[in-house]
Amino acid sequence: MSVAAGPIGSAESAFDRRRRRMGGVFAVLCAAATLVGVAALGVLLVDVVIDGLPRLDRAFLTSFASRIPERAGVKAALVGSVWTLSLTALIAFPVSVAAAIYLEEYAPRSWVTKAIQTNIANLAGVPSIVYGILGLALFVRTLGFERSILSGALTLSLLIMPVIIMAAQEAIRAVPSTIREAAYGLGATRWQVVSSQVVPMALPGILTGTILALSRAVGETAPLIMVGAVGFIAFTPRGVMDEFTVLPLQIYSWISRPQEEFRRLAAAGIIVLLALLLTMNAVAIILRNRAQRHS
């Protein structure tokens, strides 16, 4: 084979032109694939905002559901969502973090651990309706928690715990082993190494994972229908044993009505839900950035 002599580009062959064109086509295809997601979100936002924005005012946020669309509001659902989510976080976070710490720092590397690990990954993929059925049988009926916020939060906790556990494990694994060695080398016990070095370093990652899991929980509808959250509630909860509703359920109940006015209410409800979601994701991003700056 002869070696091209002369200025760069003077001996461009058909093969060179073809591979350059292939590269260009591939880049355009990938960019298009990226745009599909962004475009879908854009269309969704525009559509919802056009329908819902006119209805989104102070009264909408401070009124309860009503049969008269002009007087209906999202208060019970918004407060219910915040209650359910807070309780879910309170239950799921400590249990998941403890499980992740056990699996990463304490558990023997045996087939039992491996089996548990695999099953946690499997649990993360179980459809949420299945958790709803479990919640209905276990919390609502067997344990007698009725159709309460507690039943809903426990069910959602089961749903998101595998996700938090895996995110927390990832964050714990990302703590360099040299840090553990340094701490052990100074005569720290395992508990001291975990509590004073590993967990603080992993915490931003754990929190990010938790918030992302919670933002999955905030949009869940099916399991909460199973445990008996209802679409029409005219009071805000005073305790965890009260009946409740949540935003996605309220939206669903509005959208399934025939009147046009209720559709607009649903759109306004979606805006509130999206605002809640985007806020949570923003917090997650801030935490992640802070973690990157520290390391």
Next chain:
Amino acid sequence: MPTTYDIQLGDREPALVAQGVSVYYGEKHAVKHIDLTVPRNQVVALIGPSGCGKSTLLRCFNRMNDLIGTARVTGRVDFHGQDLYGDRVDPVEVRRRIGMVFQKPNPFPKSIYDNVAFGPRVNGIGGDLDRLVEESLRRAALWDEVSDRLNDSAYALSGGQQQRLCIARTLAVRPEIVLMDEPASALDPIATQRIEELIYELKQEYTIVIVTHNMQQAARISDYTAFLYMGELIEYGPTETIFTNPREDRTEAYVTGRFG
């Protein structure tokens, strides 16, 4: 059988006595039946080509191998006449009494002060913590460079400073023996020189076992040198003898740079 020379203990008791120490990683026999006596207040260098087991042997001396699930250690390591691997020995206390400095500087992502104070805190060493931190930093020849910024992040220090911080951190728990695993291999020549000077100073109060793949360094800083090859101890004796007049051919080939 390895060639070993008389270790001049004088009236000092030995700091560590390894007897028939073997380490297995699963099926791999990484360290093979090593006998080695470390004299007190001396510097012992472990040299040998990569993978010869010198770091693994070093980690036997403060039970760091316990942290690797697949590692298994047999034999005895006597410290004050007691086997470190005895049933009633707590590895946590072993690591406090026998400190370790690692290959790459590994400060905690905390302030300079908190790095040094970590060891005393986890071990419940009471008293004047500020003074202990200052004293440890002075011993590690770092105090003058950091005394006005103890609350800055340890990550703001240069690599050489970080390694001296790690040494200060180790000294703060008042160990009797300091194990060093290629402490200068990630540092530039000037930082390396400072660490070497520091090791010379520390010898007055501590016993030091250092792993190095830098033969000049071993020759400069150590009193005794052990040459390991393929998990076996080939020759162990006074550094001068090992480098100028070794008895084993393999030792001579290695220290003269013919392989390694």
